[in-house]
Amino acid sequence: MRFLTKPFLSMLLTLLIGIFSSHSVFAATAVASVSQNSVTKDEVFLLRVATNEKVSSGALDLTPLQKDFYVSTPRFGASMRIVNGSRTVSSEWNITLAPLRLGRLDIPSFDIEGAKTQPITINVAVNKAAPKQSDMAEFQLNLSKDSLYPQEVAELDVKLIIKADPRRLQDPKIAPPSSAKLDVEPIGESKQFQDVINGQEVTVVQQSFHISSQQAGQFQLQGPKLTGAVVYSTNNSSTTRLFQLDTPVETLDVTVNPVPKGYQGEWLPTSNFKLIQKWSDSQGNELTGSNALGGDKQNIEMEAGDSLTRTITMTASNLTQHQLPKLNITYPKSVRVYEEKPQFGTTQSGDAVVVYKQVLIPKESGSIFLPDVSQTWFNTDSQSQKTSKALGLELSVQASDRVTSSTPPPVIETPTQQASPTIVTVEKPGMWPYLAALFAALWLISSAFVFYFWSRRGTAVKPKQKDERQSDTAEALIAALKMKDGVKTRTLFEQWKTENSDLSDETLETIEAELTKLNQSLYAEVGSPSQSWDPALAIKAVKKPKRISNKTHKSTLERL
CATH class of the missing domain: 2.60.40 (Immunoglobulin-like)
Incomplete structure (x- = not known):
C-alpha cells in the first residue's frame, strides 16, 4: 500500500474528473425560450427551440401546442462552427405562436432525440382594445x-x-x-x-x-x-x-304550410303566374294580340299547306325554371304539328320563364278547331286556387293547288318487253385473250402491294391525344393564385375540386400545401423568407392535374 502516495491519488482524481466532465460536455442538450411570457389574447410572440446536435426538422413535434395556441409553420436551420479546432453543431426552430384563450397556458417539455427542454408558463390577459x-x-x-x-x-x-x-x-x-x-x-x-x-x-x-x-x-x-x-x-x-x-x-x-285540402289539379304554388299566347303566320306577322281571358274563339281563314305559329309563354314567381308545367296539347289529326325545344330563362325581376313554340300546318280543307290551353295554379298571396287560360282558334281552311300539286302522281306500271338475246360468235380470237389475262394479273399484283403498304401505314399512325382545355373555374383559380388573393383562391379551389371529382390525392395535397404557404406569406413579418411565395407550383398543378384512372372513376352529375 506504500505506492498509494499523494501524487498518485491526485493524478487519479484529475483523470476521473476529466472523464466525467468530457461526458457532460458532449451530452446533447435542448433549450426552449420565448420572446415574452406575459401576453394578451391574440398577441403574437416567438418560441425558440435549440439543441446542440444536428437533427432533422421533423425531430420537433409541435402537436401538443395546437390545443392552446395558434401555431405557424416553424422556420428551421442547422449550423456548424469551428473555433480554434473545436467544432460546435446546433439546430434551431423559430415558431410564431398566438394564445387562443385566457389564463395560464403551458408550453410543454419537448423531447428532441433524448434531449428535453423545460416547460414554460404563459400568462394570457384580456386585451381590452381587441376588436369585435x-x-x-x-x-x-x-x-x-x-x-x-x-x-x-x-x-x-x-x-x-x-x-x-x-x-x-x-x-x-x-x-x-x-x-x-x-x-x-x-x-x-x-x-x-x-x-x-x-x-x-x-x-x-x-x-x-x-x-x-x-x-x-x-x-x-x-x-x-x-x-x-x-x-x-x-x-x-x-x-x-x-x-x-x-x-x-x-x-x-x-x-x-300544407297543401289546402280542397285544391284540385296540378300543384303549382306561386305568387304570380302568367300565361301569354301569340299567333303568327308563315311570314312572322302577328295575327292576334296577347291572349285575353274570356270571349269567343276567333276565326282565321287560311289555305291548306300554310303554316301557323303558336307561341305560349309561362312566367311564374317563387319557382325554378324546371318547375314550370309542361305543355301538353292534343290537336286534330288534320293538323301537322312541329314543336320546337322549350326555351327556359329568368326575367330581370328573377321570375322563371319558359317559351313553347309550335308550328301548325293544316292538311285538309274545312273547319278546324284548335284547342284552348289552361293551367291551374295556387296563389300563395291570396291563398286561393286560380286558372289561367289561353283561347284556341277556329280555322277556315280553303283547298290549295299547292297541296294537290305537292302530292306525287300515282305511278302506273307498264309491262316491259323482254329484249331478245343477241348471240355473238367469235372466230379466231388470236392473242387478245392472252393480253387481257396478263393485264388482269398485273392489276391484281399491284392492288395487293397497295393494300399491304396502306395497311402498314394505318398501323403506324398513332392517334393524337386531345388537349385538355382549361375550364372557366380553373382559369379564375389561376388568376387568383397570381394575385395572391387568399379568400378568392380558397373559394375557387373548393369549386374546382367539386367540378373535377377525379383529381388524384397527389394533386390535391400539392395545392393544399401551396395554399398554406400562401396564407403564411400574407401575415409573415417583413423581410422574412416565408413572405415571398411563388405560385408557379400551384399553377402548374391546376393546369396539368393528375387524375384517377378512368377504370376506377365514377362520373357524377353536374350541379344544376
Whole structure:
C-alpha cells in the first residue's frame, strides 16, 4: 500500500474528473425560450427551440401546442462552427405562436432525440382594445319570404362583408347556409368585388341560394359562418396580433304550410303566374294580340299547306325554371304539328320563364278547331286556387293547288318487253385473250402491294391525344393564385375540386400545401423568407392535374 502516495491519488482524481466532465460536455442538450411570457389574447410572440446536435426538422413535434395556441409553420436551420479546432453543431426552430384563450397556458417539455427542454408558463390577459367580430367581418342575410308552401321556392341573398385587409386573412373558410329539413341550393357562382360602406373600403363576397321543401312543417335555416384568422396591429403599437375569426351564426325560422285540402289539379304554388299566347303566320306577322281571358274563339281563314305559329309563354314567381308545367296539347289529326325545344330563362325581376313554340300546318280543307290551353295554379298571396287560360282558334281552311300539286302522281306500271338475246360468235380470237389475262394479273399484283403498304401505314399512325382545355373555374383559380388573393383562391379551389371529382390525392395535397404557404406569406413579418411565395407550383398543378384512372372513376352529375 506504500505506492498509494499523494501524487498518485491526485493524478487519479484529475483523470476521473476529466472523464466525467468530457461526458457532460458532449451530452446533447435542448433549450426552449420565448420572446415574452406575459401576453394578451391574440398577441403574437416567438418560441425558440435549440439543441446542440444536428437533427432533422421533423425531430420537433409541435402537436401538443395546437390545443392552446395558434401555431405557424416553424422556420428551421442547422449550423456548424469551428473555433480554434473545436467544432460546435446546433439546430434551431423559430415558431410564431398566438394564445387562443385566457389564463395560464403551458408550453410543454419537448423531447428532441433524448434531449428535453423545460416547460414554460404563459400568462394570457384580456386585451381590452381587441376588436369585435363585426369589426373584421360580418354577414348580411336577406330571405325573400319565410312562409312557403311545398315546392315553393324562396331566395336567400348572402353578403359576406370583409372589413379587414383580405391579404391578411389566414386560412379563411366559409361554411354555406344549411338545414336538416330544407333544400338549400346555390344559384350560379359567387361574386367577389370591392365596395365602400359607411366610408370604409371593404371586400364583398355575394352568393344567392334557393330555399324550398317538399314537406310541410316548422324548420330552421342556419346561416353561413366564416372561420380563420386575421393578422393585425394597433395604431399605437407595433405588436403583431392574430385575431381569431368565428362569426356568429344567424338562425332563420321558415314555415312551410300544407297543401289546402280542397285544391284540385296540378300543384303549382306561386305568387304570380302568367300565361301569354301569340299567333303568327308563315311570314312572322302577328295575327292576334296577347291572349285575353274570356270571349269567343276567333276565326282565321287560311289555305291548306300554310303554316301557323303558336307561341305560349309561362312566367311564374317563387319557382325554378324546371318547375314550370309542361305543355301538353292534343290537336286534330288534320293538323301537322312541329314543336320546337322549350326555351327556359329568368326575367330581370328573377321570375322563371319558359317559351313553347309550335308550328301548325293544316292538311285538309274545312273547319278546324284548335284547342284552348289552361293551367291551374295556387296563389300563395291570396291563398286561393286560380286558372289561367289561353283561347284556341277556329280555322277556315280553303283547298290549295299547292297541296294537290305537292302530292306525287300515282305511278302506273307498264309491262316491259323482254329484249331478245343477241348471240355473238367469235372466230379466231388470236392473242387478245392472252393480253387481257396478263393485264388482269398485273392489276391484281399491284392492288395487293397497295393494300399491304396502306395497311402498314394505318398501323403506324398513332392517334393524337386531345388537349385538355382549361375550364372557366380553373382559369379564375389561376388568376387568383397570381394575385395572391387568399379568400378568392380558397373559394375557387373548393369549386374546382367539386367540378373535377377525379383529381388524384397527389394533386390535391400539392395545392393544399401551396395554399398554406400562401396564407403564411400574407401575415409573415417583413423581410422574412416565408413572405415571398411563388405560385408557379400551384399553377402548374391546376393546369396539368393528375387524375384517377378512368377504370376506377365514377362520373357524377353536374350541379344544376
